[in-house]
Amino acid sequence: MSDMRATDRPTVQMVGHNPVLLWGMDTAERTHRIAAAAKLPFGEAPANAPRLLVDAGHAFDPAWLRTLAARPNHVLTVAGKPVIAHVTDSAAAAAAADIAAGRIPAGLTVMAHEQGGAMVNDELRKRELPFATPLTPATVAGVERASYVGAYKGVTDALTKYLWPEWALFLTRRCAAAGITPNMVSTFGAILCIITTILFAYGHYWPALAIGLFFMVLDTVDGKLARCTITSSKWGHLLDHGVDLIHPPFWYVAWGLGLYAWGLELSPPVFTTVMAVIIGGYVAQRLIEGAFIALFGMHIHVWRKIDSDFRLITARRNPNFVILAGFLAVGRPDLSIVAVAWWTAISLVVHLSQMAQAAVFKLRGQPIRSWLDA
Structure with a gap:
């Protein structure tokens, strides 16, 4: 993110609420920490400002937030459901409503997790597809394992x-x-x-x-x-x-x-x-x-x-x-x-x-x- 100007950085904004805890955190707290580590603002964005809309019903590897931050007008999906959407125009409210309803916002290029290619993580010296998955009480153990392996x-x-x-x-x-x-x-x-x-x-x-x-x-x-x-x-x-x-x-x-x-x-x-x-x-x-x-x-x-x-x-x-x-x-x-x-x-x-x-x-x-x- 060092090559992204501060004015170009989208604000990370949660859509919905999920009480399920992952590593002792709900998805809002975890996403807030990921955003801070990536030097991205978190919370409500000014009108018409670019934002990363994050569905609270999913958990994902931090690499995905950095990836979507650099890809305006793209949306990451899992099983056809939106996970992170980079919205740059005034349609953010409508996009948030779509995400809350499990619909892919119109006008965005879809990045399907199932079709995603592996990424190279230089820090951890490996090549793999970062995880992104629904977070429910039944999936916590599996998601924590995926996070740990990641x-x-x-x-x-x-x-x-x-x-x-x-x-x-x-x-x-x-x-x-x-x-x-x-x-x-x-x-x-x-x-x-x-x-x-x-x-x-x-x-x-x-x-x-x-x-x-x-x-x-x-x-x-x-x-x-x-x-x-x-x-x-x-x-x-x-x-x-x-x-x-x-x-x-x-x-x-x-x-x-x-x-x-x-x-x-x-x-x-x-x-x-x-x-x-x-x-x-x-x-x-x-x-x-x-x-x-x-x-x-x-x-x-x-x-x-x-x-x-x-x-x-x-x-x-x-x-x-x-x-x-x-x-x-x-x-x-x-x-x-x-x-x-x-x-x-x-x-x-x-x-x-x-x-x-x-x-x-x-x-x-x-x-x-x-x-x-x-």
């Missing part, structure tokens, strides 16, 4: 993608029902992260892994809760991603120190080498990811399908967590941290190869496009 990253690690989506959905629902905010979840998670680090340092690996696993699930919950309840904030983003970025090296150092409690400590030269590889490789990979975005305008993990597949297992916290737990299960936590160092080095080589290949493509004049745009 807020989930498409390209991420294997644990986040396959192991705990259902765990995180359960916790996200409970937090929303209890009025727990995303920042509360992030703060509690940060405390668990610190406890995990301390336990690692004393060699209490299994309790630390259990608490660390809970923290990792909460690390998914806070973001999903923010997106589902439309409560994202700059501070929340900084807290969540700041903790994510900073804590992994502390976990690895603490794990290495905890080996003394097992009588399996690494020699000083080996310890120094292992930590240099892990921490140096971690920093280098994050720098490569940033450089790839700066040079090619996309995340390194969404360039080709193989790059997205490698993101499932690349040497980041969650895949490394599996390595740590795997060797610990056979009583060799010392090999755990050495294996993480090896996997970090291998992943760094892969990242460097991806960067080099993209550079060659660009030098040859070949376009660098995400496979999600195909």
Whole structure:
């Protein structure tokens, strides 16, 4: 919406009322939050001013409001019923009456949800058709699931993608029902992260892994809760991603120190080498990811399908967590941290190869496009 002048922004206006709650909000409150996030005015519009008429009987992904805001004289429909209509002339009152009656206002171009193409969400690294559906007491659970899935990253690690989506959905629902905010979840998670680090340092690996696993699930919950309840904030983003970025090296150092409690400590030269590889490789990979975005305008993990597949297992916290737990299960936590160092080095080589290949493509004049745009 940054390319839309303030005078061109339509006012979001509700049509009807729906007492059914979604993530603890009625449709008017949820739509108001979506409008605020999109920097669109909400409420009654001046006469003859453009407006987005939203039917209170439907719930929809926030992407639809942004899409319709940029498409004057269009209407999004579901099963032939209007959901959002962008009206630009003096017929707004008649259009609102039509929407209230479940009729498509005359003179608008129909965008049928059933025929809609998938959209690319760069922030969540995925391509999908955003949801739009009737909201009734019978559909709440399904709509919340659709909203949650819509807020989930498409390209991420294997644990986040396959192991705990259902765990995180359960916790996200409970937090929303209890009025727990995303920042509360992030703060509690940060405390668990610190406890995990301390336990690692004393060699209490299994309790630390259990608490660390809970923290990792909460690390998914806070973001999903923010997106589902439309409560994202700059501070929340900084807290969540700041903790994510900073804590992994502390976990690895603490794990290495905890080996003394097992009588399996690494020699000083080996310890120094292992930590240099892990921490140096971690920093280098994050720098490569940033450089790839700066040079090619996309995340390194969404360039080709193989790059997205490698993101499932690349040497980041969650895949490394599996390595740590795997060797610990056979009583060799010392090999755990050495294996993480090896996997970090291998992943760094892969990242460097991806960067080099993209550079060659660009030098040859070949376009660098995400496979999600195909």
